[in-house]
Amino acid sequence: MKKTIVVLFALFSFSTLMAKKTPFQLTFGSGGGFTGLTTTYTLNSDRTFFKEENLNHKKEQLAKVKQKDINQIRKLLEKMNFSILNINKSGNITSFITLVENGKEYKTQWTGSSSENPSLDALQAKLISLIPHK
Numbered sequence: 001m002k003k004t005i006v007v008l009f010a011l012f013s014f015s016t017l018m019a020k021k022t023p024f025q026l027t028f029g030s031g032g033g034f035t036g037l038t039t040t041y042t043l044n045s046d047r048t049f050f051k052e053e054n055l056n057h058k059k060e061q062l063a064k065v066k067q068k069d070i071n072q073i074r075k076l077l078e079k080m081n082f083s084i085l086n087i088n089k090s091g092n093i094t095s096f097i098t099l100v101e102n103g104k105e106y107k108t109q110w111t112g113s114s115s116e117n118p119s120l121d122a123l124q125a126k127l128i129s130l131i132p133h134k
């Protein structure tokens with residue numbers, strides 16, 4: 001009986017460890033143009049959310065995002081395999097998303113309203129939907 005309990009506890013502990021998600025940090029935004037203004041948003045897997053503008057160096061903490069939104073973003077990242085996405089097109093106004101996960105940084109950038117990658121555009125739309133509108 002004791003062995004069964006120990007084995008069940010070990011299996012439960014192992015499955016709990018395996019289910020733990022890898023922390024990530026997503027930075028996204030756009031900028032450039034005549035003013036050179038870049039607005040950057042940083043979303044962490046712990047649900048913290050920040051906004052920063054490069055010209056005035058103002059950093060503002062935004063309301064935490066919902067866990068369901070973090071889960072949706074994880075699914076979008078996995079679906080598109082963001083770490084191997086290779087889009088690097090800059091222009092007058094450049095949009096960007098940078099993922100930091102497991103100590104590695106993956107960046108993609110594009111110009112215009114669409115990246116011409118439906119999965120990336122869906123991720124961008126999801127991220128933009130999290131920005132509070134005052």
